[in-house]
Amino acid sequence: MNRFAALLDRLAYEPRRNAKLRLLADFFRTSPDPERGYALAAMTGSLAFSAAKPGLIRALIAERTDPVLFGLSYDHVGDLSETAALMWPAPPQALDDPTPSLSEVVETLASLGRADLPKRLANWLDLLDETGRWALLKLITGGLRIGVSARLAKTAVASLGGMDADEIEHVWHGLEPPYVPLFAWVEGRGPRPSAIDPAPFRPVMLAHAVENRDFETLDPARFSAEWKWDGIRVQVVSATDEEGHVRTRLYSRTGEEISKSFPDLCEALSGIEAAVDGELLVVKDGRVQSFNLLQQRLNRANVTAKTILEFPVAVRAYDLLTENGEDLRPLPFAERRARLERFVARIDRERLELSPVVPFATWEELAAARAAPFEAGASLDADAVEGVMLKRRDSAYLPGRPKGLWYKWKRDPHRVDAVLMYAQRGHGKRSSFYSDYTFGVWRAGPAGAELVPVGKAYFGFTDEELVRIDRFVRKHTINRFGPVREVVHEPHAGLVVEVAFEGLARSTRHKSGVAMRFPRISRLRWDKPPVEADRMETLEALLRDERTEAARGA
Amino acid sequence: MRPTDLLCITPAGLHCPQGDFHIDPVRPVPRALITHGHSDHARAGHGAVLATEETLAIMALRYGEGFAGATQTAPLGRPITLGGVTVAFRPAGHVLGSAQIAVEAGGCRIVASGDYKRSADPTCRPFEPVPCDVFITEATFGLPVFRHPDVRGEIGKLLASVRLFPDRAHLVGAYALGKAQRLIALVREAGYEEPVYIHGALEKLTDYYLSRRIRLGEIRKVSAAQRSELAGAIVLCPPSSLQDVWSRRFPDPVTAFASGWMRVRARARQKGVELPLVVSDHSDWDDLCRTITEVGASEVWVTHGQEDALVHWCRLQGLRAKPLHMIGYGDDEEAAAGDVDPGAAGAPPA
Ligand SMILES: [Zn+2]
Ligand SMILES: [Zn+2]
Numbered sequence: 093m094n095r096f097a098a099l100l101d102r103l104a105y106e107p108r109r110n111a112k113l114r115l116l117a118d119f120f121r122t123s124p125d126p127e128r129g130y131a132l133a134a135m136t137g138s139l140a141f142s143a144a145k146p147g148l149i150r151a152l153i154a155e156r157t158d159p160v161l162f163g164l165s166y167d168h169v170g171d172l173s174e175t176a177a178l179m180w181p182a183p184p185q186a187l188d189d190p191t192p193s194l195s196e197v198v199e200t201l202a203s204l205g206r207a208d209l210p211k212r213l214a215n216w217l218d219l220l221d222e223t224g225r226w227a228l229l230k231l232i233t234g235g236l237r238i239g240v241s242a243r244l245a246k247t248a249v250a251s252l253g254g255m256d257a258d259e260i261e262h263v264w265h266g267l268e269p270p271y272v273p274l275f276a277w278v279e280g281r282g283p284r285p286s287a288i289d290p291a292p293f294r295p296v297m298l299a300h301a302v303e304n305r306d307f308e309t310l311d312p313a314r315f316s317a318e319w320k321w322d323g324i325r326v327q328v329v330s331a332t333d334e335e336g337h338v339r340t341r342l343y344s345r346t347g348e349e350i351s352k353s354f355p356d357l358c359e360a361l362s363g364i365e366a367a368v369d370g371e372l373l374v375v376k377d378g379r380v381q382s383f384n385l386l387q388q389r390l391n392r393a394n395v396t397a398k399t400i401l402e403f404p405v406a407v408r409a410y411d412l413l414t415e416n417g418e419d420l421r422p423l424p425f426a427e428r429r430a431r432l433e434r435f436v437a438r439i440d441r442e443r444l445e446l447s448p449v450v451p452f453a454t455w456e457e458l459a460a461a462r463a464a465p466f467e468a469g470a471s472l473d474a475d476a477v478e479g480v481m482l483k484r485r486d487s488a489y490l491p492g493r494p495k496g497l498w499y500k501w502k503r504d505p506h507r508v509d510a511v512l513m514y515a516q517r518g519h520g521k522r523s524s525f526y527s528d529y530t531f532g533v534w535r536a537g538p539a540g541a542e543l544v545p546v547g548k549a550y551f552g553f554t555d556e557e558l559v560r561i562d563r564f565v566r567k568h569t570i571n572r573f574g575p576v577r578e579v580v581h582e583p584h585a586g587l588v589v590e591v592a593f594e595g596l597a598r599s600t601r602h603k604s605g606v607a608m609r610f611p612r613i614s615r616l617r618w619d620k621p622p623v624e625a626d627r628m629e630t631l632e633a634l635l636r637d638e639r640t641e642a643a644r645g646a
Numbered sequence: 647m648r649p650t651d652l653l654c655i656t657p658a659g660l661h662c663p664q665g666d667f668h669i670d671p672v673r674p675v676p677r678a679l680i681t682h683g684h685s686d687h688a689r690a691g692h693g694a695v696l697a698t699e700e701t702l703a704i705m706a707l708r709y710g711e712g713f714a715g716a717t718q719t720a721p722l723g724r725p726i727t728l729g730g731v732t733v734a735f736r737p738a739g740h741v742l743g744s745a746q747i748a749v750e751a752g753g754c755r756i757v758a759s760g761d762y763k764r765s766a767d768p769t770c771r772p773f774e775p776v777p778c779d780v781f782i783t784e785a786t787f788g789l790p791v792f793r794h795p796d797v798r799g800e801i802g803k804l805l806a807s808v809r810l811f812p813d814r815a816h817l818v819g820a821y822a823l824g825k826a827q828r829l830i831a832l833v834r835e836a837g838y839e840e841p842v843y844i845h846g847a848l849e850k851l852t853d854y855y856l857s858r859r860i861r862l863g864e865i866r867k868v869s870a871a872q873r874s875e876l877a878g879a880i881v882l883c884p885p886s887s888l889q890d891v892w893s894r895r896f897p898d899p900v901t902a903f904a905s906g907w908m909r910v911r912a913r914a915r916q917k918g919v920e921l922p923l924v925v926s927d928h929s930d931w932d933d934l935c936r937t938i939t940e941v942g943a944s945e946v947w948v949t950h951g952q953e954d955a956l957v958h959w960c961r962l963q964g965l966r967a968k969p970l971h972m973i974g975y976g977d978d979e980e981a982a983a984g985d986v987d988p989g990a991a992g993a994p995p996a
């Protein structure tokens with residue numbers, strides 16, 4: 093546990109992806125089974141505990157420390173687990189027990205009764221060092237944040253055998269912690285794990301935001317356009333494994349499996365023998381519902397029959413990645429689209445709809461369609477249109493955000509996805525909540541991408557959302573400055589907020605060099621990792637466009 | 647004699663009316679007794695200064711030979727009488743030359759400990775507990791969350807990182823007096839034999855340590871031309887240089903910072919440090935408490951830092967205790983920008 097904790101500690105301070113990768117690879121290479129497997133599980137979200145509540149930690153530390161000293165210490169440190177970890181007194185005499193390993197903790201917690209937990213936890217805390225105690229307390233209260241994505245952890249494991257993370261993804265879903273066969277295979281000591289996942293995640297292809305000046309160089313004849321729906325981008329995969337079992341999985345665009353939240357959809361799409369890229373939407377009586385309703389479903393801890401009935405979901409298909417085991421990703425988009433149309437018609441499932449293309453000959457025509465989706469064919473679903481997507485007809489399906497192939501052209505350019513950085517207490521009836529938010533977007537810094545604050549917003553969210561953000565802020569504070577809290581904002585940890593604003597202007601008063609007019613939080617993107625929030629370049633481009641338009645108008 | 651008659655607080659700092667001297671005064675006074683060379687304790691411009699040989703030498707290096715009207719060397723352990731008051735300098739284990747000052751008259755002994763630590767330091771003489779009636783202590787790390795780990799483990803972290811990232815320079819921010827030299831000595835103890843590089847601002851004091859026969863192995867100065875070639879090297883610099891343009895020319899640097907404050911995550915994050923090393927030249931909570939118990943004082947005065955917690959603890963032990971709320975004593979562990987060795991200000995940027 094101490095070693096794992098030391099790794100987490102180091103990762104938390106290391107901003108560079110490559111350095112994180114090397115730290116991880118070094119840990120996996122030099123740690124034994126099953127320790128490294130449980131560590132991998134913790135990093136890939138396959139290890140979730142909420143064995144202990146903060147109250148238990150308070151009680152344990154209260155038994156051992158003076159209340160005044162605890163109060164002063166907690167004030168100084170600002171985090172309960174960390175305060176307890178640092179203050180925990182050394183046991184009166186040295187103990188002979190071995191230091192608990194992560195494996196021991198995981199395996200014990202799986203079978204330990206609630207009544208035995210306080211005593212066992214206290215014993216572990218006696219045996220661990222400060223960092224180990226901190227990691228243990230965070231782990232068992234469910235508050236452990238690891239500054240790496242599941243993908244990065246898998247990339248590190250793959251590197252032990254000179255492999256690619258995709259090879260791990262292919263066998264991943266057939267495996268369970270502590271992944272002993274996986275490590276054996278990667279290190280060339282064992283066979284490829286046989287339970288090959290028939291329904292793995294395939295990295296998603298993303299689009300660039302189009303700029304006005306792009307239209308001068310892009311040829312409309314080479315592009316196909318379709319609606320960009322205001323839902324959640326997903327990948328749905330269903331296929332049969334070697335033993336004849338059908339596996340159906342729903343993934344977010346980062347590859348997180350979200351099947352458990354949508355059992356109805358998985359059942360409805362079981363056996364399609366394909367991987368489909370599409371948008372998850374709430375569709376009632378054939379009409380797409382607002383994003384807020386979809387959020388109702390996302391936020392539920394457990395899915396009830398009532399929620400399923402109340403918020404029925406469907407997928408609007410954009411692309412077909414595989415069909416009957418054939419990988420279609422190398423094919424040009426136009427060919428995949430034709431296959432997709434035939435596929436959707438053939439399988440004929442109510443919950444899988446084709447996302448229609450938007451016909452156009454010139455950019456002016458497309459601009460008109462984007463401005464008036466109702467008339468341009470979206471009809472009653474027009475409110476759920478967020479813009480249009482442009483896909484080059486000859487584009488293969490490539491992971492990441494390749495240049496020059498796909499563009500998103502939002503209906504309302506005055507919206508960006510930003511990352512919450514600081515929160516401050518509000519005034520009046522909101523004074524007990526953190527309701528004033530400072531958010532930022534990414535830009536290139538000396539040590540890689542960094543967030544730069546671009547504005548502040550005080551409204552735009554519902555009371556219910558305020559409560560959730562407030563809870564997020566309190567749970568993820570990394571720093572306090574008087575009434576202001578700095579919240580976690582790292583590539584894979586943090587809260588993305590969609591910010592709507594009226595205009596943009598150059599400003600020398602702001603660190604970012606731009607100022608937003610009337611910014612407001614238009615949506616919370618719990619589903620989006622901070623790394624995918626917008627970049628400064630998007631705002632810069634918007635600023636350029638705005639100035640050209642102003643010049644034209646003058 | 648009542649303790650407050652022997653030593654009292656004035657705007658200049660601790661004052662002994664009968665002996666007519668101040669201890670570590672923050673303003674110029676006719677006669678000053680100085681515990682150690684850190685700039686918040688040792689200031690220029692006093693009429694006469696009494697301090698250990700090393701502290702006098704360090705002050706001369708920082709401020710120039712004429713830093714005081716007159717100087718007198720205080721030999722460790724040998725009592726000196728000043729106006730009927732006996733004073734004795736005893737090692738404090740903080741930095742080279744650091745001392746506690748025991749002041750005694752009329753059957754009352756007060757020990758002004760300056761800054762002190764109890765953990766091992768190959769670059770200075772260890773702290774000696776001096777029995778006394780009143781113990782004056784600082785409380786920089788006077789909260790039970792500050793428990794400095796074994797320095798060997800922290801040095802191990804640095805060396806492990808150097809091994810794992812041989813293509814990156816490791817820049818370690820460390821205070822110019824004491825911390826820097828102690829770190830070098832500690833990496834040597836851990837078996838590191840490569841040359842250790844230092845920023846120009848650390849040169850003079852490091853050279854002084856070397857002249858006192860403190861073994862630091864091969865030290866090289868960073869010159870502008872080399873910076874890009876220092877992949878895999880350990881480079882020590884003042885903490886303020888970590889954020890400087892200076893640090894950017896190293897190959898993909900890992901920025902480390904050695905300070906007791908690194909124990910608290912929020913603090914380390916605030917500094918933007920990538921490799922926090924919990925190495926302190928001050929006592930941690932356990933050592934503050936242990937020392938107070940060992941000297942057997944019935945009364946404790948706390949000069950600065952986290953006074954509230956330490957005073958509370960003393961009272962729980964049945965000791966009289968009070969905070970002195972002294973101002974002007976910075977925190978050499980923090981070493982914010984501008985806290986660079988003043989003597990280095992004129993040095994060429996290296
Ligand atoms: Zn000092
Ligand atoms: Zn000091």
